[in-house]
Amino acid sequence: MLKTVLARPVAAIALTLGLFGAAQANEAPLKVGTTAAFAPPLEAAVSEARKQGLKVELIEFSDWIAPNVSLANGDIDVNYYQHVPFLENAKHAAGFDLVPYAPGIINNVGLYSKRYKSLDELPEGASVAIANDPINSGRGLQLLAKAGLITLKPGVGYKATEDDIVANPKKLKILQVEAVQLVRAYDDADLVQGYPHYIRLANTFDANSALLFDGLDHKEYVIQFVIKPQSKDDPRLARFIDIYQHSPVVHSALDKAYGKLYQPGWER
Structure with a gap:
């Protein structure tokens, strides 16, 4: 038996370890950073995700700088609180390598x-x-x-x-x-x-x-889910965004939080 184990091809062992590592990674919670103004509908999305077997951890920040710093450092997987002009300015000022992943809502001002x-x-x-x-x-x-x-x-x-x-x-x-x-x-x-x-x-x-x-015609002000470029194929992201954009429970939470002073930046 010992000889059989030792004789296993290295590639097979590496594949086994790789699959084990991938399974562990898939079980890790998706960490979403946000600010207080956007938290309630996200909390509804987190709850819905949990019902579907997707683990999501919501992290609330008290300022508009820390969410990008945390994302750039890899402490969170995605943030949701900024539109593209704000993101571009932050990237120019601090050199962040961050990109918009999917649209959220646009709020009136x-x-x-x-x-x-x-x-x-x-x-x-x-x-x-x-x-x-x-x-x-x-x-x-x-x-x-x-x-x-x-x-x-x-x-x-x-x-x-x-x-x-x-x-x-x-x-x-x-x-x-x-x-x-x-x-x-x-x-x-x-x-x-x-x-x-x-x-x-x-x-x-x-x-x-x-x-x-x-008015709500300034599409540049749509709030974006923002990620690091290497995270674009993370299946957890796609699942969570789909829940946020299409769950009736989340739609109700958005209406409760913002009344009529918002519009979705995606096609419902």
Whole structure:
């Protein structure tokens, strides 16, 4: 018997070990990183995945930097909290080798005011709080331009900065605030760029009460499931995305979390 074991071809032993290793890898949970605003529907998807025999671990981060750092370091398998412009800016700034894998939802962003009922009521010198990161501040400036409150240089799009403002007839004072803190600026600024999903989490005012929404036609703002390129053939990813996009339970969780202020970025 000893001779038989020793005589087994090395290739056969390697194949056996490889299959054993593959089985172990398949049993490892898929680690998904996200932020609080996107967690509830993902939790529903994790629960549905568990019923189908797919292990998924949801990891929630408190800022917009750590999810990409964690993904680049291999601590998680995929993250879900950013659109392509944000990802491209992060890659340029930090050299991440990360790519979008599949689309999630697109959320509306609005202009909110505690003091005024319409944009026409805004006085000269009114304070306006927008996001302070390069991409979401550009979205805020685009929204102010849509409102007719400022004029931007033609063609700047989501890369707009305050230097691209060519007209500001009301002499608005633009304040830049961390995006996740904008909901707190509602009490202090005259006008605030607001994210309905964060407003719902804070539960301090009505997320539907924006004086203007930016609309859902900016497909570049679809939130993406983001991975490292070498993970593109991971079957766990394909299964989990399919559950997120097509499970009626997840659809209900999305409706509960975002109301009518979102649209799927995929074909249902």
